[in-house]
Amino acid sequence: MEQEFNIVLVTDKNDPEKKLKGIKGIDKQGTLETFSLEDAIDPRQFSRFDKSLNPISLAKNFWNLITNPSNYLFYSVPEKQFEQLKNAPGDLKKYEANDQVKSLIKELAPMLDESKINWKALEKWGITKDDLVQNKSLPDMLKGNGSKELMNVNIEIDGVKFSGQARVFLDLNKDEIGFKLRTKIDIPYITNFHGEKFTREDNANLKKTGNLGRIAMLQLGDKVEPCFVSLDRLTNRATYMRVSSLKRKENHRGAPISDEAWQSILAGRAVYLTGMKQKDGTFVDGYVQANAEFKGIAVVRSRQQQQTTQQSYVPQKFRDQTLSDMQHEILSTGGTIILYNLNCSDGKNRDIFYKLNAKGIVKLYDANHPANRKLFEEVIRCEAAYKQKHGIADDSQNKQQESSKKGRKI
Template sequence: MEDIQNTQHPDPSLINILLVFNPKTNKIEAVKTIDDKGDLKTVPNTKKNQNQFLKIDKQGDLFSNFFSNFLSQLKNPTLFNFFKSPLKESENIGKQIQHHLTHPSTEGEEFLNTYKILTPNTNTMSTNPLSEKEYQYSADQIDWNMMSKFGLTQEKLEKANALDPMLKGFKTNGLVPVTINLGTALTRMDARLSLNTNDAGDVVINIHGIRKEPNFNFKFLGHEFTAEDKKNLKENGNMGRVVELINPKTDEIIPSVISRDRLTNELVAYKVENIKIPEEIKGIKLNEEQKQTLIEGKALYLEGMISTKGEPFNAHVQFNADKKYVEFLFDHKERQQQSHSETSRTFRGKDLSDEQYEKFKGGQTIYLDGLLDKKGQPYQGYITLNQETGKVDFSFQNPNKAGEQAKPTEGHKTQTAVNSEGKTNEATKNLKEPLQKGQQTPKDKNQQAKQDKPQSRTRKRGV
């Protein structure tokens, strides 16, 4: 159509594309255009088709205005589920969306809501307000000079799809690599990030580091955990009841619910008065009794909900203090049975070929190349499906030929330990840039000079 056309943009980093779940093929495809009859035209979501993708400026207002216009020209827009994705990562993100639609889970629900675009009269995968909430902060309010001291830049956060939820007042959906440089000490860690306003009115960053487990030995804002509280928080992440907490600054008593951040094990409280319960969840209208159950922090079982794929399903729902919305609690046993019956064809974003998949399902060890660590550097390794647990075992060495394969894969083990786990390799400990594929030592004279330069003892962990 005249208003919906595929225009060229000079900077790919500023471009989003539209992905759509095609109910006829049950696949995620890339939107190409809308024809004169209002029918949606799509192409397979692959790099070779990128020149045909419908491309849109990713800036908030421009995207919103474009999408509203797009829907107005589309015949039967409520039949489709749309997702937006950066052009550069569209193929990988599309594969992950496809995987999470095929294998529903609580974690997958969060991933889908990061990219899903809300359309009129359509149900979301959850009650997550992230995609529709207004921005609380702007990128201009952030002290990027201070952020650089943590190894963070606006470009890095945007590329990781981490900045948008922060600007809306949420934590990042996933863990972000952070470097804390104290001059005489350098610490690398993975953490979730959020923004806050201090007493002076400045926007500051909160770093939510990973804890081994929640600390139940001390009171939490005046609340002493019961055995049942601890059990609930450990097993599903939500305590399941309202308790009175004490504001440490004002001594005010605040009725609240408590949840555990499943990524960091941090305990998070949320005021009951701020809880918002939706009128409808996946096609099921809630009555007042059901709403009250959720406000009280309890789990509620709903039957006959309709998934994004248009299929009916049943699940428990419960308000999560960390996420600030009502989430689905998919039964762990059901997920485990599903993983046994339908093994994923994708591992860490890489698709298995038909031959690899058949061998993998049969319990054979498969070699994979072209995997990417957290710094975007390639590595390789071996995967085996554990027939008893349904989980995937990964190894840098072929477990069937450990001694024979040790040498060629040792470099990849070092690379991922440094790039993804924040550990230190003595031979490259003074280098700031990520290690490249299989790298264990300085790659050239320039890196060797940096490595040889005297440095204070900094890092604590070793490979």
């Protein structure tokens, strides 16, 4: 007999139109990733469940990760009735599954019992529960992650006082929940991690992007398992995530991930995605990679650039032209700008692109060179993001037209 499946649909209580959406997954922030029912072609695009509502395509802790499940109304709909519901939603009350979902949250992935946490053990290090609550670290720590920031540690041993900073993790290896502290190291260089030997190239990758860039076979208990390895951004210490725990995603921040790209991600490599939506509503392109610290996929950011950009100096003026406030902010934050008709050192006037390189040094690129013309798209995106951030009307389309008239290909 063919097994019957349901799909769970949701409506967001904060959505004035109360549109029905299917569940695709959940991001690290605990926000449901949904797909419009109107745009769906096949019910298998959504997460499918057996009739008892036990998830078959998601990790067991899926429900527990939802930050605000009370914000949603849940409906469990037989897969066979998908087309009918899509074309004429009608009365959804008979499909309501809110009580089932609440029960499932409690049954499958209960939060850690805070009553078992030995807070007095933490206080010996000069850190209190209130400290972790105030910096919003506790919810993440209850899910197995570390504190959101380095905590000030103060302890006295035999009359000698010690102080420093460390990232705090819950220690779940005993019945009574304790704590683990990881201090920061300035220059990480790893030769052996859980039995896996790291090369100079491996360490160079970790230093540059924070990710190993390949799969490591780690000795975890009595098993050797394929894992992603990354550096903790706060402590510079290595951390891992099993490859088997990374669930297939169709997109990242709305940018589609092809099957070929997904295979590269599973191999630990970075892939380039276009059209990733940011919190401010703007869209960016860039590389993403499996990240062991974030327990999922994350944008690849140059650690070297993050460390050096803060120390880099962006002048207010280049030769005969003074940067506008917009141009200076864009360039200072790693974006790309263009200066028109700039008087260059050889006495000729040119249009020049400027951007920071990985070392935080301002580099220039001839805008008339065919290989650099694509940078004009970066200029447009950077200016659009700046204007949206500061509430300024965007005239990038006019700029594109003006550029085309000058013979510049976009």
